[in-house]
Amino acid sequence: HWSQFLLKQLTSLNSSRRRAHPPVVFLKTHRTGSSSTVQNILFRLGERERATFAFPSHTYQFNYPDRAAFVDELPEGSSQFDLLCSHMRLDLREVRKVMPQNAVFITVLRDPIKTFESVFGYYTSTVPAFLTAHRAAAIEGKSALSVFLDSPEIFWDPKEPGNGLAKNPMSFDMGFNNQKWNGSWPEDLEQLEEAFHLVMIAEHFDESLVLLGALLGLEHEDLAYLRLNVRAGNSVTDLDENMQAKVRSWNVLDTLLYDFFVQVFWEKASQFGMERLKVEVERLRAFTEDVRRKCVSRAEVPPGELEDLLRPWQTETATIVGYEVQGNLLLQDQGFCIRMMLPELQYHSHLYFKQYALDQVGLNVSGLVLANGTPSSLHRTSLVELNEDGALHHQNASPR
Numbered sequence: 001h002w003s004q005f006l007l008k009q010l011t012s013l014n015s016s017r018r019r020a021h022p023p024v025v026f027l028k029t030h031r032t033g034s035s036s037t038v039q040n041i042l043f044r045l046g047e048r049e050r051a052t053f054a055f056p057s058h059t060y061q062f063n064y065p066d067r068a069a070f071v072d073e074l075p076e077g078s079s080q081f082d083l084l085c086s087h088m089r090l091d092l093r094e095v096r097k098v099m100p101q102n103a104v105f106i107t108v109l110r111d112p113i114k115t116f117e118s119v120f121g122y123y124t125s126t127v128p129a130f131l132t133a134h135r136a137a138a139i140e141g142k143s144a145l146s147v148f149l150d151s152p153e154i155f156w157d158p159k160e161p162g163n164g165l166a167k168n169p170m171s172f173d174m175g176f177n178n179q180k181w182n183g184s185w186p187e188d189l190e191q192l193e194e195a196f197h198l199v200m201i202a203e204h205f206d207e208s209l210v211l212l213g214a215l216l217g218l219e220h221e222d223l224a225y226l227r228l229n230v231r232a233g234n235s236v237t238d239l240d241e242n243m244q245a246k247v248r249s250w251n252v253l254d255t256l257l258y259d260f261f262v263q264v265f266w267e268k269a270s271q272f273g274m275e276r277l278k279v280e281v282e283r284l285r286a287f288t289e290d291v292r293r294k295c296v297s298r299a300e301v302p303p304g305e306l307e308d309l310l311r312p313w314q315t316e317t318a319t320i321v322g323y324e325v326q327g328n329l330l331l332q333d334q335g336f337c338i339r340m341m342l343p344e345l346q347y348h349s350h351l352y353f354k355q356y357a358l359d360q361v362g363l364n365v366s367g368l369v370l371a372n373g374t375p376s377s378l379h380r381t382s383l384v385e386l387n388e389d390g391a392l393h394h395q396n397a398s399p400r
């Protein structure tokens with residue numbers, strides 16, 4: 001069966017390379033135009049280097065949205081965690097307790113208007129403020145986002161813990177007070193600038209990858225990527241200027257955060273050398289194009305047409321598309337290509353089971369907690385486990 005065949009390829013690890021970079025903390029922010037894509041790059045890197053991941057215990061996120069870092073124990077034979085790249089709300093002190101002193105901190109930010117539109121569309125039914133607007137809009141026969149933006153304060157209860165992503169979601173993920181500006185903001189921004197070695201910018205994604213590559217000493221093969229976790233066109237709401245202005249004013253702190261780090265980004269770019277950056281971006285793009293031609297037989301594939309293993313998690317309100325892998329690949333390319341298109345939850349499970357040498361236990365899928373603190377409908381998604389002979393198998397998968 002084709003899916004068994006795909007699974008077999010996953011178990012054929014690319015030859016491991018020694019690690020030449022410090023440990024990495026990647027703050028995976030929500031819908032920031034690439035955090036799953038960057039995480040996939042880091043998963044591949046860590047797997048190849050046999051790094052020890054700081055995973056949340058038996059789930060995919062660090063007790064989101066609370067701040068405590070519920071890291072699983074250090075596996076036998078490891079002396080430290082090398083990589084942390086699962087969703088969490090940043091608390092620098094907590095992270096520093098878990099990760100080595102010399103860890104490099106990276107994250108990614110996206111245009112706040114696009115981020116909010118994506119967060120709203122993806123989490124409509126799990127963030128209480130959005131859900132209430134969605135219900136009101138259904139009664140009025142209007143778009144949920146426009147109803148929400150007309151009077152967000154009506155729907156938004158700041159005391160409701162699940163509403164963290166409902167206003168300034170990037171600031172929330174960065175651990176800031178995301179409700180209103182206060183005097184500590186400038187100092188907090190400075191502290192973040194000091195803590196983060198690189199804040200990538202989704203709008204300059206390839207430039208960001210070149211800087212990431214320089215920071216960690218990565219090769220083109222490490223950095224080649226596919227855009228992951230992409231919503232189908234019909235799940236995206238076009239915003240006219242009026243709506244954009246409303247999104248901007250509701251998320252004014254995210255705008256502040258983004259503008260600040262865009263400036264920091266270009267300062268880093270100019271230290272690297274603008275001409276050098278341009279050349280490196282062109283090289284990376286050419287390499288990535290070759291990889292895509294080699295690996296992908298079909299892009300933007302609807303979830304119902306994807307193998308369980310390659311189907312991204314779907315939400316009630318957003319359709320997430322994926323990729324089909326080429327069928328005629330050389331053996332050594334198959335494992336690489338599949339990993340590059342492997343959705344977050346499947347890859348996370350694969351690495352978790354491998355790191356803790358677990359077999360039948362299974363990740364506690366119903367324990368995945370979303371932004372509103374309720375169990376998700378993850379039963380729709382494949383659960384990937386390692387079986388005795390090291391091959392992967394998955395179960396409990398059903399298309400949307």
Ligand SMILES: Nc1ncnc2c1ncn2[C@@H]1O[C@H](COP(=O)(O)OS(=O)(=O)O)[C@@H](OP(=O)(O)O)[C@H]1O
Pocket residue numbers: 029030031032033034035036037118122202203205226227228229230231232236
């Ligand atoms: N390389 C690159 N450049 C720019 N944008 C990209 C890239 N890769 C993924 N994406 C877009 O990122 C959105 C998904 O973000 P995340 O992976 O952070 O989402 S999640 O919070 O982990 O669910 C999702 O945005 P929307 O499609 O607008 O929802 C993806 O299309």
